[in-house]
Amino acid sequence: MSSKRDKSAHLPQSYSIVTRLTLAFALTAFGMLTLTTGFLYYALVSTLHTKDERFLADKIVHFRDIIRSSNYDVRELEQEVQAGSSYQFNKYVVKIVNARGREIMTAGTNAVTDTLPFPQPHEVDEEPLQTVRFKSASGEVFIMMSAWAKCRDCDGHRVLINTALNVTVEEAILKQYRKQIFLVLIIGIFLAGLTGMAIARRGLSPLRRITAVIQRIRASQLNERLAPATWPQELKMLATSFDEMLDRLEDSFVRLSRFSTDIAHELRTPINNLMGETEVSLSKTRTIEDYQQILESSMEEYTRLSHMIEGLLFLARAENTDIKLERTQVDPIKEIQDVLEYYHALTEEKKLHVQCRGSGSVYADPLLLRRAVTNLFSNAFRYSPSGSSIHIDVQENDDQFSSILIKDNGIGIETEELQNIFERFYRTPGAKSHDTCGSGLGLAIVKSIMDLHGGTIEVLSVPKQGTTVHLRFPAQ
Amino acid sequence: MRILIVEDEKKTAGFLRKGLSENGFVVDVAHTAEDGLFQAHASDYDLVILDVMLPDKSGWVVFEEMRREGNKTPVLFLTARDSVEDRVKGLELGADDYLVKPFAFSELLARVRVVLRRPQVQKDQTIEIADLQIDLLKRKVKRTGKQIDLTQKEFVLLSLLAKRSGDALSRTMIAEQVWDMNFDSDTNVVDVAIRRLRSKVDDPFERKLIHTVRGVGYVLEER
Numbered sequence: 151m152s153s154k155r156d157k158s159a160h161l162p163q164s165y166s167i168v169t170r171l172t173l174a175f176a177l178t179a180f181g182m183l184t185l186t187t188g189f190l191y192y193a194l195v196s197t198l199h200t201k202d203e204r205f206l207a208d209k210i211v212h213f214r215d216i217i218r219s220s221n222y223d224v225r226e227l228e229q230e231v232q233a234g235s236s237y238q239f240n241k242y243v244v245k246i247v248n249a250r251g252r253e254i255m256t257a258g259t260n261a262v263t264d265t266l267p268f269p270q271p272h273e274v275d276e277e278p279l280q281t282v283r284f285k286s287a288s289g290e291v292f293i294m295m296s297a298w299a300k301c302r303d304c305d306g307h308r309v310l311i312n313t314a315l316n317v318t319v320e321e322a323i324l325k326q327y328r329k330q331i332f333l334v335l336i337i338g339i340f341l342a343g344l345t346g347m348a349i350a351r352r353g354l355s356p357l358r359r360i361t362a363v364i365q366r367i368r369a370s371q372l373n374e375r376l377a378p379a380t381w382p383q384e385l386k387m388l389a390t391s392f393d394e395m396l397d398r399l400e401d402s403f404v405r406l407s408r409f410s411t412d413i414a415h416e417l418r419t420p421i422n423n424l425m426g427e428t429e430v431s432l433s434k435t436r437t438i439e440d441y442q443q444i445l446e447s448s449m450e451e452y453t454r455l456s457h458m459i460e461g462l463l464f465l466a467r468a469e470n471t472d473i474k475l476e477r478t479q480v481d482p483i484k485e486i487q488d489v490l491e492y493y494h495a496l497t498e499e500k501k502l503h504v505q506c507r508g509s510g511s512v513y514a515d516p517l518l519l520r521r522a523v524t525n526l527f528s529n530a531f532r533y534s535p536s537g538s539s540i541h542i543d544v545q546e547n548d549d550q551f552s553s554i555l556i557k558d559n560g561i562g563i564e565t566e567e568l569q570n571i572f573e574r575f576y577r578t579p580g581a582k583s584h585d586t587c588g589s590g591l592g593l594a595i596v597k598s599i600m601d602l603h604g605g606t607i608e609v610l611s612v613p614k615q616g617t618t619v620h621l622r623f624p625a626q
Numbered sequence: 627m628r629i630l631i632v633e634d635e636k637k638t639a640g641f642l643r644k645g646l647s648e649n650g651f652v653v654d655v656a657h658t659a660e661d662g663l664f665q666a667h668a669s670d671y672d673l674v675i676l677d678v679m680l681p682d683k684s685g686w687v688v689f690e691e692m693r694r695e696g697n698k699t700p701v702l703f704l705t706a707r708d709s710v711e712d713r714v715k716g717l718e719l720g721a722d723d724y725l726v727k728p729f730a731f732s733e734l735l736a737r738v739r740v741v742l743r744r745p746q747v748q749k750d751q752t753i754e755i756a757d758l759q760i761d762l763l764k765r766k767v768k769r770t771g772k773q774i775d776l777t778q779k780e781f782v783l784l785s786l787l788a789k790r791s792g793d794a795l796s797r798t799m800i801a802e803q804v805w806d807m808n809f810d811s812d813t814n815v816v817d818v819a820i821r822r823l824r825s826k827v828d829d830p831f832e833r834k835l836i837h838t839v840r841g842v843g844y845v846l847e848e849r
Binding site: 442443445446447448449450452456457459460461488491492493494495496499517520521524528 | 728779801805806807808809810811812814815818819822840841842
């Protein structure tokens with residue numbers, strides 16, 4: 151379980167959903183804003199650079215043309231420089247040197263040309279495409295481009311044109327732009343986080359409401375329900391399951407409290423008998439026979455109480471699965487024969503015809519199996535008229551389960567009573583009028599024995615015709 | 627035979643003392659674990675009947691302390707709490723027996739006799755009570771020399787009563803011993819079986835041997 155938790159959680163589990171959603175929103179916004187602004191910034195920078203480079207390249211082409219024509223004039227060059235110096239807000243400089251490195255002309259608005267490390271092209275006809283960036287000590291930024299120009303009258307027939315463009319302002323603008331992007335990012339993330347939190351809060355508000363409703367529910371108000379129809383789609387499932395759980399809880403609660411009441415009532419009768427009889431008998435002096443009879447009657451009540459306690463304890467333990475099953479392959483026929491032998495004298499007196507058929511084996515705790523069969527047979531015996539018959543059938547149905555069927559022709563059970571017969575202390579009106587010695591725990595015990603074995607019990611009954619009880623034990 | 631009862635519940639101790647005394651035992655009672663330990667130490671008993679839930683110490687502790695002192699007196703535990711763990715614990719500690727409240731006094735008496743190894747089963751293969759003769763090996767029953775035919779279960783029932791002649795046996799105990807019904811079941815089965823047994827063993831004869839002990843059960847004895 152812990153490994154599962156490790157895998158699923160980047161965040162500790164205790165972080166609230168609102169926090170998670172807020173973080174998720176902020177992260178998404180950060181990612182998207184970074185991508186967008188990054189792309190825009192990149193596009194701007196590359197546009198500016200291309201423009202600058204193209205400007206310098208154009209200048210060099212111009213100068214080459216001027217220098218190539220034989221009688222070029224320095225002034226003509228300077229004019230050309232001036233014409234371009236107003237290019238946007240940048241300023242550019244030109245320095246022309248001859249083949250030996252002597253300066254022929256320097257023009258432009260910037261006087262730092264001596265310190266600029268111009269690139270050194272090799273070939274005369276080389277295309278002047280290489281630009282070099284340089285940042286001067288004073289913080290000014292230049293891009294530089296150099297190219298040889300053919301010149302018939304010059305030393306070595308060529309001169310070197312060095313051009314530089316001061317892009318400081320451009321850089322400053324870009325820097326400003328970067329700052330703004332950063333600001334936008336921060337504000338964006340913050341806003342996204344806030345929005346995320348608001349949305350999450352709002353989105354989760356039904357959860358808080360459902361919690362409030364659930365908190366209102368106490369043992370005394372188990373009838374409260376969440377009414378699934380009123381909740382958003384996602385919570386409908388939860389509300390439905392919760393309502394179902396409440397149904398089950400309410401049901402067991404009602405049964406539990408009815409059960410406590412029943413116990414109290416069941417105890418009341420024998421204790422009342424004991425108290426009354428003892429009190430009356432003590433009020434006068436009586437003969438020894440009288441005392442004996444009273445004590446005997448008390449003993450009966452004690453025995454009944456003791457049996458009741460034993461049965462209730464058995465049921466309580468079975469419910470907490472506190473009973474250790476010692477299962478083996480049991481021959482049910484043998485167990486049934488033993489039970490029938492126990493009842494032999496009684497069945498004979500009542501002229502009951504008892505028949506046990508079939509074969510098979512049952513994977514069960516022998517003692518509990520015997521107890522279940524005894525309880526069921528005891529019922530069948532008790533509620534059968536004299537001279538009728540009881541059939542017990544054992545079947546081994548494929549590999550899945552084995553069945554024991556006990557069929558009598560007794561008083562039967564009304565259909566509407568069938569759902570209650572497994573309840574503790576429940577006795578059908580028919581059973582109550584028939585005799586008074588049953589405890590009302592027999593079938594509850596059989597049911598719990600079947601539950602312990604993972605089996606089932608099914609009762610089919612037709613009033614005044616008879617009852618069939620079908621026990622089904624799963625195979626090993 | 628001397629028996630020490632360590633039981634804080636005065637009524638329980640009272641009826642145990644009364645019942646056991648009437649059955650020929652010399653009985654002392656202690657109401658606390660301390661008193662019980664002291665008495666068990668001071669005099670020599672043949673059996674200690676020890677309640678598990680005592681006010682000052684649990685019966686298990688008393689038992690352990692007794693054994694630590696080298697006291698090897700057999701111990702029979704009484705308890706109202708009958709959980710599987712308790713049973714296992716009692717057996718693990720080496721208790722001689724274990725009885726869950728509520729119990730029938732006849733049951734307790736039987737257990738006491740088992741623990742004290744008082745011979746209940748006659749070593750002979752025949753039991754003779756008055757003019758009744760039971761041959762346990764040949765499974766034959768005679769009265770005044772006349773053969774009586776019994777079914778298998780009737781024979782088991784009669785021999786149980788005869789072996790424990792003089793002791794009142796409860797219906798539950800009879801159901802357990804004869805039919806192996808180890809849980810509460812319809813005990814009127816026992817009444818019917820006894821009635822049938824009587825019709826064969828007692829009815830044809832003047833002298834009755836099987837007697838009803840009202841509210842308790844049955845006893846076979848010469849009266």
